[in-house]
Amino acid sequence: MITHDAGARGFGSDNNSGIHPEVLAALADANGGHQAGYGADAYTARLQEVFRSHFGDRATAYPVFNGTGANVVALQAACDRWGAVVCAESAHAHVDEGGAPEKTAGLKLLPVPAVHGKLTVEGIAREARGFDDEHRAQPQVVSLTQATELGTVYRPEEIRAIADFAHARDMRVHLDGARLANAAAHLGLPLRAFTTDVGVDLVSFGGTKNGLLLGEAVVVLDPALNRGLDRLRKSSMQLASKMRFLSAQLIALLSGDLWLRGARHANALAALLHERVRDLPGLRVSHPVEANAVFVTLPAAALAELHEKFFFYDWDGAAGEARWMTSFDTTPDDVDRLAEAARAALGAR
Numbered sequence: 001m002i003t004h005d006a007g008a009r010g011f012g013s014d015n016n017s018g019i020h021p022e023v024l025a026a027l028a029d030a031n032g033g034h035q036a037g038y039g040a041d042a043y044t045a046r047l048q049e050v051f052r053s054h055f056g057d058r059a060t061a062y063p064v065f066n067g068t069g070a071n072v073v074a075l076q077a078a079c080d081r082w083g084a085v086v087c088a089e090s091a092h093a094h095v096d097e098g099g100a101p102e103k104t105a106g107l108k109l110l111p112v113p114a115v116h117g118k119l120t121v122e123g124i125a126r127e128a129r130g131f132d133d134e135h136r137a138q139p140q141v142v143s144l145t146q147a148t149e150l151g152t153v154y155r156p157e158e159i160r161a162i163a164d165f166a167h168a169r170d171m172r173v174h175l176d177g178a179r180l181a182n183a184a185a186h187l188g189l190p191l192r193a194f195t196t197d198v199g200v201d202l203v204s205f206g207g208t209k210n211g212l213l214l215g216e217a218v219v220v221l222d223p224a225l226n227r228g229l230d231r232l233r234k235s236s237m238q239l240a241s242k243m244r245f246l247s248a249q250l251i252a253l254l255s256g257d258l259w260l261r262g263a264r265h266a267n268a269l270a271a272l273l274h275e276r277v278r279d280l281p282g283l284r285v286s287h288p289v290e291a292n293a294v295f296v297t298l299p300a301a302a303l304a305e306l307h308e309k310f311f312f313y314d315w316d317g318a319a320g321e322a323r324w325m326t327s328f329d330t331t332p333d334d335v336d337r338l339a340e341a342a343r344a345a346l347g348a349r
């Protein structure tokens with residue numbers, strides 16, 4: 001039955017990991033008997049309390065299958081049909097969702113340059129304009145990613161400044177939180193301190209990269225955005241009939257400290273990897289290491305040698321840039337082996 005080496009781990013992505021044992025146990029606990037489908041089950045009801053304990057009493061959580069779906073549903077909820085979304089040029093929604101926000105939601109994305117993956121008010125201002133121009137798709141949402149695709153983290157005051165700027169222009173703030181837990185672990189703050197409390201209107205909350213089999217949630221923080229969200233989730237093909245199993249996993253993640261344990265561990269091992277490789281000759285770290293990714297540029301021969309031994313992605317192949325990503329189940333030994341192999345590959349040159 002088993003067709004892979006269950007002891008092998010690479011640095012490809014945090015979603016290359018398996019299911020956290022506590023999440024697997026929660027799935028087994030939720031099994032058996034019948035529960036009404038489509039969210040009318042005991043687990044999805046309980047899930048609301050769990051999300052409110054993190055995001056405040058006005059939050060409502062809508063479980064969905066995946067992160068692209070969460071973004072597509074959330075962005076539609078925050079936009080009119082003629083709306084546009086300002087995002088970083090590195091945003092997952094822009095570069096890694098197969099055009100889903102444009103194709104499925106019919107929304108125009110307005111990407112802007114973002115150093116280390118982080119938007120600034122000045123960057124957003126380049127596209128947050130033309131509000132009285134009927135020829136221009138109307139910028140109605142700013143979408144940030146926290147932690148960013150490049151492994152960096154916004155501080156609460158940075159998000160507050162962006163939210164103030166956006167709200168002053170009647171725009172909404174969406175946070176792609178596929179790695180929101182990693183951001184919390186880096187900041188040492190509760191989730192609401194850099195979402196609800198600083199003006200974020202809605203969040204795509206990620207579970208898959210932090211130990212779930214699959215499952216994310218659109219978390220609506222401004223109740224006005226609940227209108228029609230359930231319909232949008234259905235018409236975007238993100239309504240799970242057996243929703244109890246999405247909800248049971250998210251409860252397992254968020255009702256105790258599993259979300260934070262997993263994220264802290266992944267971040268700590270990225271920090272360890274960074275420490276081990278940052279001074280190697282010929283290697284350059286491309287972005288601050290704040291969450292669970294280490295981006296490096298290496299000479300092509302060293303990169304090729306490492307690819308023979310480890311699974312990871314080239315981020316910018318032409319520039320010789322690789323992304324090494326850690327996960328809740330990465331071990332210090334895994335990091336040692338990669339760091340030593342990098343040393344050998346570079347030293348051999």
Ligand SMILES: Cc1ncc(COP(=O)(O)O)c(C=O)c1O
Binds near residue numbers: 092093149176
């Ligand atoms: C920043 C970010 N957002 C969203 C996603 C969700 O993607 P998926 O649709 O694969 O679950 C990912 C996954 O890589 C991501 O890195």
